[in-house]
Amino acid sequence: MKKTFFILSTLALLAACNQEARQAPKPAPASVQATLVPQTPPTDKWVGKWVGVEGLHLTIAKDDSIGRGHYLLTMQYGLDADDSGTFKGEAAEDGIAFNRPDGPQLLRAGDGAATGLKWLADKKDCLVVVTGEGYCRD
Structure with a gap:
């Protein structure tokens, strides 16, 4: 055994x-990971200044220190002085994803009607965070 x-x-x-x-x-x-982000992400066309209503504004700059598809979003997104800041964003499938004190957000392309703001309704080139918060170029 x-x-x-x-x-x-x-x-x-x-x-x-x-x-x-x-x-x-x-x-x-x-x-190899770098090749997953296109050489020129479509969101690169959004770099620059965008204007909202009642003093709201958004400026998008490339954050080349991190790499392609990364951005710095400087914005006044509300009427209170505390509703402003600079946030790191990253190209996503539908726009630029970023976080701010009111939670995770997605900045996406739209038109004036998509902003939900009557003052921007006739604009064609806009970026929308949520209905009621949008920024346009003339």
Whole structure:
């Protein structure tokens, strides 16, 4: 009985040693990840100054220190002095995703009607955060 147990244990040990070690997949190198963002993201066309209503405004600048598809959004997004700041944004499928004190936001292209603001209704080139908050170019 001991002999049988010893032989089975030895066979099990040899079988385990014969298995190749499996490694976790490595993430793609930075050079490959960089190719996932287009050379010129469509959101690069949004760089510059945008105007809202009642003194609201948005300025988009590239954040080249991080890489393609990254932006700095300087905005006055509400009527209170505290409703302003500079936020880091990143190109997303539908626009520029960013976070500010009122939560995660998505800046997307639209027209004046999409802003929901009658003062911007006739504009054609606008960016909208939510209905009631939009910025347009003339």
